[in-house]
Amino acid sequence: MCNQAADPEILLAWYDIHARDLPWRVPPGADLRADPYAVWLSEVMLQQTTVAAVRKYFLDFTDRWPTVSDLAAADDDAVMAAWAGLGYYARARNLLKCARVVARDLDGRFPDTEAGLRDLPGIGPYTAAAIAAIAFERPATVLDGNVERVMARIHAVEAPLPGAKETLRGLAAALTPAARPGDYAQAVMDLGATICTPRNPACGICPWRQPCRARDLGIAETLPRKTPKAAKPVRRGIVYFAQRSDGAVLLERRPDKGLLGGMLGLPGGPWAEGEIVAAPPLEADWQITAGAVRHTFTHFHLILDVAMAPVDEGIEALTGRFFTPEEAGPDDLPTVMRKAYQFAAGQHRPSKVPKTDIA
DNA sequence: GATCCGTGGAT
DNA sequence: TATCCAAGGAT
Known part of the structure; x- marks a missing residue:
């Protein structure tokens, strides 16, 4: 005692x-x-x-x-x-x-x-x-x-x-x-x-x-005891994977403030609860795979649609620029963007996509 | 003080 | 599968 x-x-x-x-x-x-x-x-x-x-x-x-x-x-x-x-x-x-x-x-x-x-x-x-x-x-x-x-x-x-x-x-x-x-x-x-x-x-x-x-x-x-944490809401969003015949992919630098600030990512719209609203970064024959990527952040779950399209060389985008795989690849991206990148690229090489990453 | 901000491993 | 958690900081 x-x-x-x-x-x-x-x-x-x-x-x-x-x-x-x-x-x-x-x-x-x-x-x-x-x-x-x-x-x-x-x-x-x-x-x-x-x-x-x-x-x-x-x-x-x-x-x-x-x-x-x-x-x-x-x-x-x-x-x-x-x-x-x-x-x-x-x-x-x-x-x-x-x-x-x-x-x-x-x-x-x-x-x-x-x-x-x-x-x-x-x-x-x-x-x-x-x-x-x-x-x-x-x-x-x-x-x-x-x-x-x-x-x-x-x-x-x-x-x-x-x-x-x-x-x-x-x-x-x-x-x-x-x-x-x-x-x-x-x-x-x-x-x-x-x-x-x-x-x-x-x-x-x-x-x-x-x-x-x-x-x-x-x-x-x-011990230590902790006050309960709030449940994570589910947000939805979409990213666009535009790839040229030379392999280059459209990426954009995210703004410094906010989620994934300062990192490269695939272009897309805001992530929110409810309907997905986001215009594509360029005109193309987009093929959308709904709910292709799931990812959990500190305070929300994300279900991400991935839209894919082959594009012509020389095409101009509304945002970002095309990066060859030598300039920037999936390993240079935050994890949720890496998952989306590899999912889209893996449509041609399925072995590159870990099963647990895909819904 | 409350909220936002990632990820991967353990259970 | 779902939850917790890790050598926290900025706003």
């Missing part, structure tokens, strides 16, 4: 042995300074995104753009294409903005304080604290989904998120040590990712099992 308080040093000792091997991470005890650029890039990529998904993007980015100044000098289109498939595309736009501020105004060096970092595009409270702690050894309080879950459990906080967030932040701050704050931040997140998982937490091997109040109460797996 009288639990001892959770001890950061016990967690650090666990981390010294069990730290995950991640490409952007300096292992504990290596006595090396983490590269702020690598920390920043990885943390932005990891926002609401799994380690498994980030890994190859991080390696690709650091291979092509080894420093923040290299990234700042990159073409927007190249960066957006490299980000394609990772999601939350505002991150890529802000990544470039941030890199250019750092390269141009800060001599290529990231600010070494939480407040200084927080002022940069795409860096919010979490990312500022993470970079300050991991790259600059500042005792910043890192509060992400992992830390929220671990704090809610060891303190048995039953109030639901997001309302309980500031309570959890206070508990996390009280526990943050002055020594090894970077390792500590990564240790709590590793713990949440590998032991104190949302479902089936491995309490039996948890270094903090002794002080964990939720474990005592038998409610660890039920």
